[in-house]
């Protein structure tokens with residue numbers, strides 16, 4: 001494949017391997033061929049005579065962002081419905097009373113994925129972990145999108161529900177959990193065999209409280225045997241914290257550790273309610289050291305929890321404890337740059353100091369932190385030999401100016417609006433802010449229609465009182 005040379009970029013966010021951190025290079029070039037970066041720095045000597053030259057004038061070139069926790073087929077339909085919901089009787093968690101009432105049907109699945117994938121690309125994401133319930137068009141749409149994707153089908157041994165809004169009950173079916181894992185493995189095999197070479201599997205027993213210890217351990221062992229990643233939701237709500245302490249006398253993090261499922265290949269989705277979080281009032285203070293010592297990563301997704309007044313305390317504290325943090329969008333919008341902004345602001349709010357976290361540390365988590373969680377030293381960085389997953393940011397966009405510190409301008413002001421071009425594996429998948437591989441406008445209309453269909457089903461799904469969508473989640477204003 002011929003070389004592409006991005007010539008004379010105003011800024012390049014390059015990886016300094018010696019210092020193990022990103023650095024700014026000014027007026028630099030980035031060249032790539034065969035899906036890998038071949039040159040970073042000044043001088044066009046890297047270019048072969050037939051190289052395709054792309055002007056870097058007025059551009060910042062940065063590594064593609066790595067989103068390690070998302071539910072692409074479930075979340076777009078929730079927009080306008082779950083923004084302000086949370087059970088007063090379940091410590092404001094949305095998971096048990098509200099989330100099960102708004103679900104897309106099979107027809108909605110491809111549209112939800114299409115819309116979410118386009119949003120990700122537009123916000124500079126090049127790698128995503130998609131933890132969804134398996135659906136027919138998953139692989140095809142992921143391939144079409146051009147994203148590098150971790151196909152992570154969720155499975156579990158129990159379904160949770162609440163009949164009164166203050167007790168979470170579990171409907172156990174262990175065989176269904178085992179069968180779910182088998183189906184997940186078959187889909188992972190199919191994804192990994194795909195000729196595009198950008199699909200990898202991840203094993204995801206859905207939640208710590210809905211999976212038997214046997215399923216958690218068996219899935220972890222199988223992930224290790226195959227050399228793939230493993231992730232579960234844990235320490236994500238107070239009802240879950242209380243359920244696990246009631247069942248086992250251990251916190252969620254301690255219990256996972258006791259099962260032997262925490263190691264550098266494991267990702268804990270959320271990891272908020274740890275033993276020394278001010279809301280848990282638990283008697284130990286070991287959870288952060290367990291996470292750090294085992295090498296497990298935390299997928300930090302602040303937006304969805306901020307909506308309900310919940311927060312990880314705090315990003316800087318976890319980082320200083322030596323825990324590897326990656327960032328996930330989890331919910332809508334699938335805007336990784338806005339998620340990064342929330343990471344920074346929330347950490348400072350929780351620690352009550354502007355020094356809780358630097359923008360450089362947030363960017364690290366959104367790139368190499370995520371890549372480390374996935375065991376990938378070839379992602380999240382601009383370095384020779386790394387995959388050519390690159391984002392060109394338009395520094396002439398008025399929201400990027402002043403551009404003294406362009407990553408700050410991007411994270412705190414411009415966000416996706418300044419994302420101009422995205423390459424994945426050296427292939428251009430977004431240009432002038434537009435995704436051409438996916439009809440996301442049509443998909444948006446289809447998700448809208450699907451939400452109307454789902455709204456009609458809300459009373460039958462609300463086990464507490466058969467309430468309508470309007471009763472569960474009133475509109476911002478009365479319609480007159």
Ligand SMILES: Nc1nc2[nH]c(O)nc2c(=O)[nH]1
Nearest residue numbers: 071074206207233236304330
């Ligand atoms: N935050 C969470 N989002 C979810 N989506 C989904 O399908 N399951 C979950 C979950 O456990 N937590």
